Amino acid sequence: MQPIISVQQLSKTYASGFQALKPIDLQIRKGEIFALLGPNGAGKTTLISIICGIVNPSAGSVLADGHDVVRDYRAARMKIGLVPQELTTDSFETVWNTVSFSRGLFGRSPNPAHIEKVLKDLSLWNKKDSRIITLSGGMKRRVMIAKALSHEPQILFLDEPTAGVDVELRRDMWEMVRGLRASGVTIILTTHYIDEAEQMADRIGVINKGELILVEDKAELMNKLGRKQLTLQLQDALPAIPAALDGYALELSDDGRQLVYSFDAQGEHTGIDVLLRRLAEAGIDFKDLKTSQSSLEDIFVDLVRERA
Amino acid sequence: MNIHGIRAIYGFEMARTRRTLLQSIVSPVISTSLYFVVFGAAIGSHMNGIDGVSYGAFIVPGLVMLSLLTQSISNASFGIYFPKFVGTIYEILSAPVSPFEIVAGYVGAAASKSIILGAIILVTARLFVTFGIAHPLWMVVFLVLTAVTFSLFGFIIGIWADNFEKLQLVPLLIVTPLTFLGGSFYSIHMLPPLWQKVTLFNPVVYLISGFRWSFYGVSDVSVGISLGMTLVFLAICLGLVWWIFRSGYRLKA
Numbered sequence: 001m002q003p004i005i006s007v008q009q010l011s012k013t014y015a016s017g018f019q020a021l022k023p024i025d026l027q028i029r030k031g032e033i034f035a036l037l038g039p040n041g042a043g044k045t046t047l048i049s050i051i052c053g054i055v056n057p058s059a060g061s062v063l064a065d066g067h068d069v070v071r072d073y074r075a076a077r078m079k080i081g082l083v084p085q086e087l088t089t090d091s092f093e094t095v096w097n098t099v100s101f102s103r104g105l106f107g108r109s110p111n112p113a114h115i116e117k118v119l120k121d122l123s124l125w126n127k128k129d130s131r132i133i134t135l136s137g138g139m140k141r142r143v144m145i146a147k148a149l150s151h152e153p154q155i156l157f158l159d160e161p162t163a164g165v166d167v168e169l170r171r172d173m174w175e176m177v178r179g180l181r182a183s184g185v186t187i188i189l190t191t192h193y194i195d196e197a198e199q200m201a202d203r204i205g206v207i208n209k210g211e212l213i214l215v216e217d218k219a220e221l222m223n224k225l226g227r228k229q230l231t232l233q234l235q236d237a238l239p240a241i242p243a244a245l246d247g248y249a250l251e252l253s254d255d256g257r258q259l260v261y262s263f264d265a266q267g268e269h270t271g272i273d274v275l276l277r278r279l280a281e282a283g284i285d286f287k288d289l290k291t292s293q294s295s296l297e298d299i300f301v302d303l304v305r306e307r308a
Numbered sequence: 309m310n311i312h313g314i315r316a317i318y319g320f321e322m323a324r325t326r327r328t329l330l331q332s333i334v335s336p337v338i339s340t341s342l343y344f345v346v347f348g349a350a351i352g353s354h355m356n357g358i359d360g361v362s363y364g365a366f367i368v369p370g371l372v373m374l375s376l377l378t379q380s381i382s383n384a385s386f387g388i389y390f391p392k393f394v395g396t397i398y399e400i401l402s403a404p405v406s407p408f409e410i411v412a413g414y415v416g417a418a419a420s421k422s423i424i425l426g427a428i429i430l431v432t433a434r435l436f437v438t439f440g441i442a443h444p445l446w447m448v449v450f451l452v453l454t455a456v457t458f459s460l461f462g463f464i465i466g467i468w469a470d471n472f473e474k475l476q477l478v479p480l481l482i483v484t485p486l487t488f489l490g491g492s493f494y495s496i497h498m499l500p501p502l503w504q505k506v507t508l509f510n511p512v513v514y515l516i517s518g519f520r521w522s523f524y525g526v527s528d529v530s531v532g533i534s535l536g537m538t539l540v541f542l543a544i545c546l547g548l549v550w551w552i553f554r555s556g557y558r559l560k561a
Contacts, residue, residue, distance in 0.1 A: 052401075052402040053401055053402050054398055054401045054402055054560065055560060056556055056560050073404065074310070074404040074406075075404075076404075077402060077403060077404040078404045080402070082398070082399075082402050084395075084398050086395050088394055088395030088396045088398065089394075089396065090320075090394075090396055091394075092324075092327055093320075093323070097323065100316075101316050101319070101320050102316075102399060103312075103316075104312040104313060104315055104316030104319070105312075105313050105316040105317065105399065105400070105403045105405065106312075106313070106403050106404060107310040107312050107313055107403075107404050107405075108312060109312060110312075147399065
């Protein structure tokens with residue numbers, strides 16, 4: 001299937017000489033939720049800004065639904081909605097007017113029914129005549145999303161959509177994003193909250209120091225890079241790992257009361273059964289056990305640290 | 309052509325005028341009225357007419373121009389500077405609008421505002437002094453051309469300015485002196501010969517002279533030159549705006 005966004009050898013060097021993006025290739029599939037992860041200053045916003053036309057690229061090209069974002073910017077931009085990171089709104093406008101303004105700006109004829117739907121979906125309907133300056137931060141964030149959706153875009157960029165947003169609104173927003181995807185909108189979001197990517201994304205890209213170091217299906221990424229651990233709370237402290245257990249990836253805590261076994265979750269044999277039998281044979285009793293799987297956060301931290 | 313886009317920007321800017329009606333419309337009217345009270349009625353009544361026009365009537369075109377220039381510049385410069393300042397410019401930059409459409413929206417709105425203001429000032433002036441308009445069509449041409457040209461100039465200042473001080477700098481230090489010295493309150497023939505030559509380097513002289521001619525049929529410089537100079541200034545501003553969008557100057561990284 002033809003990708004909805006196709007980034008080819010895109011790079012950006014600012015006038016100061018700072019290279020924000022090294023040549024990047026990236027394909028976004030139609031209808032997916034793509035999460036772009038990366039530490040501060042990694043180049044996430046630069047990448048989005050180039051695609052949306054706010055920053056000029058130094059080299060390379062971007063196609064949005066087949067339209068070059070520079071040469072054929074009108075057609076490309078009509079398909080794209082952007083919710084930037086910063087809360088920037090026209091303080092003195094009403095919610096209704098500012099959202100209607102955005103629709104016109106993006107070349108669409110007025111459609112009060114659509115604006116009404118967007119405002120209702122975002123729980124903004126009862127605020128439609130309020131001036132934006134009177135709204136809370138979370139409400140302003142909703143207004144910015146409403147503006148981005150006003151012209152019925154096929155591609156939505158959410159740059160840190162839930163930064164500084166309370167738990168309830170975060171849940172609402174996730175629900176809204178899922179609803180949008182169900183209606184066929186492709187969503188690209190950047191986030192600091194890795195659990196957000198874990199919850200929402202179909203695919204994940206990790207960007208660090210201007211380099212796209214990984215693009216992977218979320219499930220595959222979690223499988224491939226995720227490790228599982230079995231932690232045993234011992235009845236009696238052990239001075240050292242017994243020789244009978246040599247060959248297992250075991251770690252003993254300093255106080256000798258906790259034994260941690262790391263294993264590959266994908267492996268045919270995890271080895272847990274044999275390990276437990278050996279422990280029994282060696283007369284080592286345990287009072288509790290738990291298994292845990294590394295989260296996307298652990299994977300992410302490992303990846304970024306590796307490249308540091 | 310993204311007509312809806314132009315209309316959105318234009319409508320947004322005009323809404324801003326309505327929100328700040330007192331500042332946008334009322335305060336220039338009050339200050340112009342004060343000029344008429346002081347120069348037109350009080351001092352003017354003790355002065356001889358110039359070129360056969362009573363002093364009160366003589367200053368009417370100059371005063372309209374004074375407001376037109378300062379308001380065009382301040383409206384247009386603020387209109388584009390403010391979105392840059394608060395960050396809402398992202399939306400304009402990411403929208404499917406061409407540079408021409410952006411300029412048409414912002415400059416169109418600023419010029420409209422100034423023209424409305426000019427008309428209000430003319431009506432206000434009529435309450436203080438009696439005057440006629442010899443060439444109404446040319447009066448409108450000069451009014452519109454000047455409003456558009458100086459709104460473009462204001463737009464350029466708004467893009468160039470990266471702080472509020474710069475935004476005020478050009479209007480305050482350059483435009484206001486040039487306007488006062490451009491013959492708003494006198495005919496340049498009243499100046500010593502040397503200064504008559506120097507003053508011809510002031511572009512505002514041509515605007516005021518041409519505009520005054522459309523009222524009373526008398527002018528300091530020939531009306532053709534006035535029109536030509538106005539068009540030259542318009543062309544320079546258009547060229548600068550074209551360059552700004554081409555290079556992304558102060559708009560895009």
